[in-house]
Amino acid sequence: MESLKVVACVDAEGPVEETPEVRASLISKPCFGSWAEIEGDLALFNAHRHSFHDSEGGPAKLSWFIADNVGWVDNPRRRATGFGAVWDRIMNHVQPQDSVGWHHHALPPSRRALDSSTTWTYGLPLAEEVLCRRLLKYGWFPSTFRAGGAIMRPDLSAWLDMFIPIDYTWHPPVGGPGEAMDWRDPTAYTDWADGARRLVRTCELRSTTYRMGEKDIEFAWEMGMPLAFAIHDRRSVYDDITYARGLIQDVLGDRPWRWANAVEAAEGPVAPVKWEITQQKGVYYFTADQPIFGQPFLAVVHRGVYWRDCPTQEGVRRWAYNYRYHAPLGSVKIHAWPRL
């Protein structure tokens, strides 16, 4: 009997302040309103990872999905805004057995912090700027992704197929026609086809819209798929993992299960492709050491402006980019994951 792989996804967006009026209007549990509360909870959780062991004795693993809160014209819940504001805090609490991915809320056309968006395209330059900054500053690029609000639409799906091979946005049906989290036919089964991005069904553990239950756990067991669930850093990770573990143990009984991070569970790439980079007459040539997933992500910064640009393909594994600004190569970085 093969162990059920369990993936604890943590959407990291930092603290959320709630005025008494806001609190009175909410049916969810209170949020952490400060970094001190979040970091205290994470320190407590990290000190007790072994007590959350799986049926094989392994310690708890978390799969982080770290957001940048950027682009809004308002900030009523006093979120930690700015590029890297959440990243720089959360990365201190990530353990070696964890994975780190990207969480992004598409910018709504109203640009208001409390609104959600069903268009990815409207805020695409900002989303790409977040990734350009992470690649240029930290040398980091996500292999795993979760969409804000678990809102999946065709424009986001097509974009992910170019750059990010593992997607934990697929949620059991919530919301009616036109409002559903996922635009796809909810009865469609998604296979892990060669070369395509991998979708891992992920449900909210206990939010106002959904609670993971016995049927979700049995579904994953019967399908031989990972069991992934989603929580937030603004609520107690310690409490949520305690609850999730109890639920999983109750439902599985004697059946084996083990913690896996989001990359392991999806059998995702462990390292990006390596590039050989040469320069000829102002043109950079990038040659990958293996076939890539989708397209290369080429991040550029010039005079404080960040954008993703498009190289031309010169061969199966070879691309060229004419960098007109004659800046050093550190102003341009290329990234790709291996083909799945």
Ligand SMILES: [Zn+2]
């Ligand atoms: Zn979110």
